[in-house]
Amino acid sequence: MRAWEIVSGDGVDSLELAERETPTPGPGQVRVRMHANSINYRDLTTIEDPVSRKLPFPTVPNSDGAGVVTAVGEGVGLSPGDRVTSCFFEDWTAGEISAAAMASALGGARQGVLAEEVILPEGGVIPTPAHLTDAEAATLPCAALTAWHALTLPRPITAGETVLLLGTGGVSVFAQQFCTMMGVRTIVTSASDEKLARMIALGAGETVNYRTNPDWDAAVLDLTGGKGADRVVEVGGPGTFDRSVNAVRVGGIIGLIGILTGAAGQASPTSIMRKSITIRGIYVGSRAMFADMNRAIAAHELKPVIDQGFAFEDARAAYHTMRAAGHFGKLVINI
Ligand SMILES: NC(=O)c1ccc[n+]([C@@H]2O[C@H](COP(=O)([O-])OP(=O)(O)OC[C@H]3O[C@@H](n4cnc5c(N)ncnc54)[C@H](OP(=O)(O)O)[C@@H]3O)[C@@H](O)[C@H]2O)c1
Incomplete structure (x- = not known):
């Protein structure tokens, strides 16, 4: 072999x-x-x-x-x-x-x-x-399960809440599909308007092009009436983290997943403390979470x-x- x-x-x-x-x-x-x-x-x-x-x-x-x-x-x-x-x-x-x-x-x-x-x-x-x-x-084993984990822990996101998704890679596309399945509104960023149109076709609520609008965190605040997103699926790392902190609501949750902008960098802890944000490091997920996710995928015949x-x-x-x-x-x- x-x-x-x-x-x-x-x-x-x-x-x-x-x-x-x-x-x-x-x-x-x-x-x-x-x-x-x-x-x-x-x-x-x-x-x-x-x-x-x-x-x-x-x-x-x-x-x-x-x-x-x-x-x-x-x-x-x-x-x-x-x-x-x-x-x-x-x-x-x-x-x-x-x-x-x-x-x-x-x-x-x-x-x-x-x-x-x-x-x-x-x-x-x-x-x-x-x-x-x-x-x-x-x-499914990595990208889908990571997205599922970020949306279901430490508590499941619920219908009517808003999730911020960064980019349109494997994790973010699955996160969009799960949010659509759960009736959760999303705001998606991408460098490509064409990819954003594809996310809308998958059910995305609003979109922001982070290349033409580098202040995408301010756009997210505008789109949420100044409140901020309830949760962020953070795949960017040091290059996006501070803006994600700005874009999440007081008491919101950031699932810290990726380092697409590189592994090294600085983050400012002050706003995390002042906004009482929960930052949750995520490393894929367990077999039990995989079983929960597969049950939902099968029930909704998600492709x-x-x-x-x-x-x-x-x-x-x-x-x-x-x-x-x-x-x-x-x-x-x-x-
Ligand atoms: N912790 C974990 O358990 C875990 C699990 C899975 C993945 N990850 C990590 O999560 C990250 C994403 O993984 P993936 O598999 O989804 O990667 P991927 O499929 O390669 O995602 C690539 C996409 O990310 C977007 N992107 C790149 N730079 C960006 C930026 N500055 N702001 C916003 N979006 C940006 C781009 O989307 P556009 O072209 O739309 O702009 C790009 O097409 C990676 O760092 C990966 O290592 C971690």
């Missing part, structure tokens, strides 16, 4: 397609014939900089995959033929995240899923919603937005496309 491997710190073009032995599942494990992966910004940055992450070589990239069980080890309840999707963390079943769970992320501390056959613990996979193709299901699919042999092109940031929704590799 074949697997893509990170073998050096030389970036996307140094990824190698390797031939490996087909693995045999041990007790409590399943073998999954992967049919699709989706990629996340984090997979791209892992490939671009495996050295500072202290990844061993070779490491198989990617956390998100879906396919069919082809073999099971002793004591496993699943059967060959069952359709399953990978969980981002092998060891975060439910409850709060722990350091041990954090150290079980696929395509990072643990080997990833960009391979034809993958071994995973039974608790590290989840049944695929019946209405989804494997390509669609492969978009993920896939921008483009790539052939397995052409996996490098998927990461280059992500770096170019022209996509809307998810990029998928078909295996």
Whole structure:
């Protein structure tokens, strides 16, 4: 069987397609014939900089995959033929995240899923919603679950509240779809009017182009009658954080998710304190949250937005496309 491997710190073009032995599942494990992966910004940055992450070589990239069980080890309840999707963390079943769970992320501390056959613990996979193709299901483990987590904890957002979404990447598009499903109003920012029109088609309430209107936080305050958004799905990081603080209401919540503008920078704590804002660091989600999300996705027959699919042999092109940031929704590799 074949697997893509990170073998050096030389970036996307140094990824190698390797031939490996087909693995045999041990007790409590399943073998999954992967049919699709989706990629996340984090997979791209892992490939671009495996050295500072202290990844061993070779490491198989990617956390998100879906396919069919082809073999099971002793004591496993699943059967060959069952359709399953990978969980981002092998060891975060439910409850709060722990350091041990954090150290079980696929395509990072643990080997990833960009391979034809993958071994995973039974608790590290989840049944695929019946209405989804494997390509669609492969978009769920990271971006969708992160968006779901940001909207449902520390308390679920409720109908009639306003959520601010930054940009139109994988997390934000799922967040829009969930807000539409929940009857929640959104304000979406993007550098592209065309992408904003696509968000409106998905149910977005109002939009702000952050390129032509760099004071987008002031625009959000205007659009909420000066009050501010009830919640922010913050994917920008240091380059957007202070404006998100300005754009959220007194007593509002910011789900701190991403670093699209870079990892280093400064934030001003004073307004956070003065506005009594809750800042919540989010790292994807647990298997229990994934089950809750899949139940909602199945009930509403929600379909993920896939921008483009790539052939397995052409996996490098998927990461280059992500770096170019022209996509809307998810990029998928078909295996
Ligand atoms: N903490 C976690 O658990 C977790 C989970 C998933 C993702 N993340 C992180 O969240 C971030 C988003 O992930 P993703 O998978 O959604 O990425 P993505 O699909 O690559 O998102 C790219 C989009 O982000 C938007 N963007 C870039 N710079 C922006 C800015 N200054 N202001 C507003 N929007 C901006 C752009 O949208 P427009 O083209 O519309 O402007 C761009 O197309 C990444 O940093 C990722 O590492 C974290």
